[in-house]
Amino acid sequence: MDIVYTLWLRSVKRYTRSKSRMVGSLGMPVFLLLVLGFGLNSVVAIPGMEQGYIGFIIPGIISMSVLFTSMFAGIEIIWDKQFGFLKETLVAPVSRLEIMLGQTFGGATTAVIQGLMIFVLSLLIGLEISSIPGFLIAIVFMMLIGISFTAFGIAIASRMEDMHGFQLIINFVIFPIFGLSGALFPIESLPGWVRYLALLDPLTYGVEGIRYGLLGSSHIDPAICFVILSGFTILMVGFGSYLFRKINI
Amino acid sequence: MKMYAITVKDLTKKFGDFTAVNNLSFDIEKGEVFGLLGPNGAGKSTTMAMLSTMLKPSSGQAWVNGYDILKNEDEVRKSIGIVFQDPSLDEELTAYENMDFHARLYRIPKKDRQKKIIELLQLVELDEKKDNLVKTYSGGMRRRLEIARGLLHEPKVLFLDEPTLGLDPQTRNHLWDYIDRLNQEKGITIILTTHYMEEADKLCHRIAIIDKGQIIALDTSEKLKNDVGGDIITIVSSEKDSLYSVVISLPGISNIEVHDSSITIGLHNAEKHVAQIVNVASECGIPIDSISIHKPTLEDVFLHFTGRTIREEEASGKEQMRMMHRNRK
Ligand SMILES: Nc1ncnc2c1ncn2[C@@H]1O[C@H](COP(=O)(O)OP(=O)(O)OP(=O)(O)O)[C@@H](O)[C@H]1O
Ligand SMILES: [Mg+2]
Numbered sequence: 001m002d003i004v005y006t007l008w009l010r011s012v013k014r015y016t017r018s019k020s021r022m023v024g025s026l027g028m029p030v031f032l033l034l035v036l037g038f039g040l041n042s043v044v045a046i047p048g049m050e051q052g053y054i055g056f057i058i059p060g061i062i063s064m065s066v067l068f069t070s071m072f073a074g075i076e077i078i079w080d081k082q083f084g085f086l087k088e089t090l091v092a093p094v095s096r097l098e099i100m101l102g103q104t105f106g107g108a109t110t111a112v113i114q115g116l117m118i119f120v121l122s123l124l125i126g127l128e129i130s131s132i133p134g135f136l137i138a139i140v141f142m143m144l145i146g147i148s149f150t151a152f153g154i155a156i157a158s159r160m161e162d163m164h165g166f167q168l169i170i171n172f173v174i175f176p177i178f179g180l181s182g183a184l185f186p187i188e189s190l191p192g193w194v195r196y197l198a199l200l201d202p203l204t205y206g207v208e209g210i211r212y213g214l215l216g217s218s219h220i221d222p223a224i225c226f227v228i229l230s231g232f233t234i235l236m237v238g239f240g241s242y243l244f245r246k247i248n249i
Numbered sequence: 250m251k252m253y254a255i256t257v258k259d260l261t262k263k264f265g266d267f268t269a270v271n272n273l274s275f276d277i278e279k280g281e282v283f284g285l286l287g288p289n290g291a292g293k294s295t296t297m298a299m300l301s302t303m304l305k306p307s308s309g310q311a312w313v314n315g316y317d318i319l320k321n322e323d324e325v326r327k328s329i330g331i332v333f334q335d336p337s338l339d340e341e342l343t344a345y346e347n348m349d350f351h352a353r354l355y356r357i358p359k360k361d362r363q364k365k366i367i368e369l370l371q372l373v374e375l376d377e378k379k380d381n382l383v384k385t386y387s388g389g390m391r392r393r394l395e396i397a398r399g400l401l402h403e404p405k406v407l408f409l410d411e412p413t414l415g416l417d418p419q420t421r422n423h424l425w426d427y428i429d430r431l432n433q434e435k436g437i438t439i440i441l442t443t444h445y446m447e448e449a450d451k452l453c454h455r456i457a458i459i460d461k462g463q464i465i466a467l468d469t470s471e472k473l474k475n476d477v478g479g480d481i482i483t484i485v486s487s488e489k490d491s492l493y494s495v496v497i498s499l500p501g502i503s504n505i506e507v508h509d510s511s512i513t514i515g516l517h518n519a520e521k522h523v524a525q526i527v528n529v530a531s532e533c534g535i536p537i538d539s540i541s542i543h544k545p546t547l548e549d550v551f552l553h554f555t556g557r558t559i560r561e562e563e564a565s566g567k568e569q570m571r572m573m574h575r576n577r578k
Contacts, residue, residue: 006353014341084337088398091301092354093326249303 003094007102008109011073015110022114025072029065029118033057036184037125046186048217051128058122059138059210060183063145066115067203070146071174073107074153074240078160087249100154100244104237107153108146115142119214130216137222138213141229145206148233151240158243176201183207186219202232252315254279254406254438255300260309262295262462269295271462272309277440277455282432284453285442286547288557292462293442294334297408300440301331314405327355330404332395334411334442340384344375344394347383348401355402369397372427389420396424400431407431409441413448425451446547456547458554465554474545477553478503478515481545482523484530485511485538492535496526506552513549 015022037054044053051058080086089099119127119138129135156169180194181203187195198204205225212218212225255277262270270292277283285293298304300313302322311318314328338347348366357365370376373393383391392412399407412428413421429452431437443449449456450470457467466473486492489512496514497505501522504515516522519542530537552558 002353002356006350010339010342010346010350013346014339017341083340084333084335085339087303087333087335088337088339088351089354091303091326091329091331092351093323094354 003098004102004105007089007099008106011103011106012109015073015106015113025069025114026065026117028068029061030121032064032184033061033118033122033125049215051215054125055127055215056186056211057184058118058127059214060181060207062115062118062122062138062142062210063181063183063203063207064178065118066111066142066145066206067149067178068174069114070107070111070149071153071169073110074103074150074155075157075160075166075169076107077103077154077157078163078166081157081247081249082162086247090247090249096245096247097241100151100241101237103154104147104150104240107150108143111146111150112139112142115146127214129214134213134216136213138210141206141209141213141225144209144226144229144233145203148202148229148236151233151236153240155236155240155243158240158247177203180204181207182219188219202229205229205232252279253277253312254281254314255283255440256312257296257300258310260296260299260311261307262292262299262304263307269462270299270306273459273462273464275457275464275467277438279438280432280436281455282428282439282441282453284449284456285440285459286444286446286449286456286551287442287459288444288551290461291459293459294410295462296459297331297410297440297442301329301408302326327402328405329408330399330402330406331408332392332399332410332412334414336391336395338383338391338395338398341382343380343382344370344386345379347394348398351398351401357402365401369400370394373397389416392416393420393424396427400437403435404437406438406440409439411442411444413443413445421448428452446551450547458547458551460555466550470547473547473550477545477549479517479545480515480519480542481549482514482516482519482526482540482542483511484514484526484540486530486536487538488535491533492530492537495529495533495535499525499529504553506556508552513552515545515553 037057041053046053046056049056077086180198180201182198187198187204190198205220205228208218208220209222209225209229212222253276257273257275260270260273261268273296285296287293295304299306300311300318302318302325313325316324316328318325339350342350345366348370349362352362352366367376370379373396375390375394375397378390383394386394392415396412409428413424416424425448428439432439441452453470455467455469456473457464459465466476484492489507493505493507493512496502502514502516506513523540523542527537527540548558
């Protein structure tokens with residue numbers, strides 16, 4: 001546990017130190033929130049959404065923030081590989097599982113903080129949360145998204161040689177996961193086959209879970225969301241640690 | 250059985266068809282400073298990577314501090330400290346935090362942690378800058394920090410892969426003294442790679458010269474130099490071939506080699522014979538552009554065993570690469 005904590009501590013320290021990255025990665029979500037939220041608020045009406053379209057996408061934007069930050073945090077081990085620091089950790093008498101878990105929890109922590117920043121911003125522009133327990137439920141879902149996707153990022157990074165594939169991953173992995181998730185639109189409105197794709201997207205359950213927590217209503221039962229997302233998280237942690245064990249430096 | 254710090258038996262590493270390390274076998278005694286000397290690509294780092302469990306050998310066996318590198322990885326890792334050839338610090342952390350991270354990874358108890366870190370930082374004279382981010386450090390400071398870090402958990406065996414690469418002469422000298430002290434005071438077994446002859450000569454009890462993955466000579470620096478045949482006279486001449494044919498018939502010459510622009514003559518008591526050689530040359534009308542006598546260095550030893558010099562430009566080219574690597578952030 002000490003080792004996991006050590007790696008967690010390093011991730012968090014690095015994160016709090018790079019203010020530019022912290023603010024930089026807020027840019028896109030805030031932009032989407034403001035442009036789509038205010039731009040479409042009067043045009044789009046979503047049945048059952050008291051807080052309008054902007055209320056509807058806030059959980060989506062929070063999920064987006066957590067998703068991006070955690071994926072990047074996982075993929076970051078490529079930098080450690082390139083700058084040599086990974087050797088320092090791998091040559092130490094500690095198990096790779098501990099290293100991987102530390103990195104995962106570290107990444108998830110920063111991702112949740114990033115999500116909370118969007119949350120605070122949303123309060124400023126008028127979001128009204130349904131209840132305090134609901135807020136805690138939202139945090140749990142943010143943590144699950146954070147853990148599962150950091151682990152996923154580590155899995156990907158374990159198979160990558162260098163940063164060259166990064167663009168590919170943003171375009172063909174992260175954006176589709178975000179786009180299909182129902183972060184920006186209700187999945188009911190999708191045509192049949194796309195809806196199935198959305199239901200295959202694990203982030204969908206994260207978004208819906210946070211939506212339930214913050215707004216008090218969602219299209220998918222939050223219990224189902226929780227079970228599916230937890231299952232996905234366990235799967236990803238297993239998958240990530242399996243691939244990380246075989247990492248070559 | 251004598252307890253060795255390191256035992257290597259038929260160690261081989263292949264990358265595809267290419268054999269980087271070829272059937273290496275040697276023993277290193279406890280408390281010894283052992284040098285691996287060889288040109289770029291000789292397989293020094295690859296050997297270290299295998300001994301430090303970072304790379305699986307293709308075949309062969311090795312024990313470090315009595316533990317099998319294949320079967321007992323964890324014990325091997327606990328026994329060793331390593332300073333990699335390439336940088337391995339976290340630039341976004343301070344020197345102290347890098348040390349602290351290491352101390353925690355090696356499970357150094359909380360009560361000792363701070364004291365040890367400060368002690369070692371003092372030793373490498375970085376204690377005053379301990380709270381600066383590593384990215385603000387110079388190359389030499391980083392290297393010193395890496396060495397301090399490698400010692401933090403008091404390893405039995407210390408691997409130093411080109412510890413002084415890219416350092417200025419003062420820092421280099423300073424580090425040599427330090428490595429020497431470590432070995433003498435704490436009895437740490439040290440295995441270091443270098444292609445600075447001077448370094449191997451000064452620090453190492455025994456030296457293995459490796460080339461193309463194989464050991465071509467292994468002995469004390471003294472004995473290796475003796476193999477070259479005593480002192481060395483280097484003569485630069487435009488007619489080196491005819492010079493060769495007259496010198497070879499002189500008595501007392503142990504060996505003679507023709508190189509690109511010079512010939513080197515190995516012999517004992519060179520001071521006595523040099524006049525004779527010059528005389529013979531001028532009698533035969535062979536011009537001599539320059540002549541010099543020196544005690545053999547490892548450079549000569551390398552030349553003797555491989556027929557090639559460890560070229561300076563190789564070294565400086567690599568230093569530039571290392572610097573580029575560091576500056577790439
Ligand atoms: N991962 C790898 N894949 C393929 N070839 C490799 C790999 N690592 C090393 N080699 C090759 O093995 C040979 C030995 O490399 P090594 O790094 O051990 O040399 P070295 O003696 O440390 O050289 P230097 O003085 O330049 O550090 C080189 O020819 C190198 O190209
Ligand atoms: Mg090397």
